[in-house]
Amino acid sequence: DTGVSQNPRHKITKRGQNVTFRCDPISEHNRLYWYRQTLGQGPEFLTYFQNEAQLEKSRLLSDRFSAERPKGSFSTLEIQRTEQGDSAMYLCASSSTSDFNDEQFFGPGTRLTVL
Amino acid sequence: QKEVEQNSGPLSVPEGAIASLNCTYSDRGSQSFFWYRQYSGKSPELIMSIYSNGDKEDGRFTAQLNKASQYVSLLIRDSQPSDSATYLCAVNADYKLSFGAGTTVTVRA
Numbered sequence: 001d002t003g004v005s006q007n008p009r010h011k012i013t014k015r016g017q018n019v020t021f022r023c024d025p026i027s028e029h030n031r032l033y034w035y036r037q038t039l040g041q042g043p044e045f046l047t048y049f050q051n052e053a054q055l056e057k058s059r060l061l062s063d064r065f066s067a068e069r070p071k072g073s074f075s076t077l078e079i080q081r082t083e084q085g086d087s088a089m090y091l092c093a094s095s096s097t098s099d100f101n102d103e104q105f106f107g108p109g110t111r112l113t114v115l
Numbered sequence: 116q117k118e119v120e121q122n123s124g125p126l127s128v129p130e131g132a133i134a135s136l137n138c139t140y141s142d143r144g145s146q147s148f149f150w151y152r153q154y155s156g157k158s159p160e161l162i163m164s165i166y167s168n169g170d171k172e173d174g175r176f177t178a179q180l181n182k183a184s185q186y187v188s189l190l191i192r193d194s195q196p197s198d199s200a201t202y203l204c205a206v207n208a209d210y211k212l213s214f215g216a217g218t219t220v221t222v223r224a
Contacts, residue, residue: 033211042119042203042214043159056211091158093212101147101166102207106158 004107006092012113013082020078021110025094032075033104034067035091036060043091049075050097082114118142121204121215129223134191136218138204141185147207148180148187152200153217159203163189194222 005024013019025032030051035043046065047057051072061067064082069075079086089111093104122137136150147166151159165171165178165187177190187206191198201217 031210035212040216042205042216043212045211045213048211056209089158101164102210103149103161103164104212105161106151109158 004094006107006110010111014115017082018080020076022076023092024074029094029096031095033093034077037089084114087114118213119206119215121218124218127221128194132194134194134220136189136202138187140206142208145206145208149205150189151203154200196222196224198222
């Protein structure tokens, strides 16, 4: 079991560009979550999937953000027309519906810097 | 009102002492409560989960939950320099986690 993996680990982009991040959850986990964390704050929920279904999206997730999990395995988070305010750490976590306590385990994160 | 609030810190304790971290939450329907440790520049690491009122001990860590008071705490006994990190309180409501802003702990050698 290799844990949750995320790629890339760092991304520097210019304002207005599109970026895409990938998350591979723990293999037996069917729930996958995206969070965003800025300096000095706790992570903020963005969206989550159960298998391939996107079940909830935060109001924080503007129309420029889209997430997919097409086959219920890995997920991608795309940000279109990036803004400087999008600079943050993007965290992916996974859990299993067979875990009544729904413990969520985080990947290493993707740090986005928008210039 | 923030959903999850933690004592603001930073908290500095001498090596070998007890570090006490507190957290309150607003959603009475919350059922699961977690403590994550986050080293600078790294992602959160789950260190404790608690679901029932009372205490839960795991090694040098003890989590305490009081649902009536909507209060969760974490005690770190025999604090070590490696415990220096930010500790995040998280509350599970409808599958998503709501986090506090974290309390930064520094253990002085």
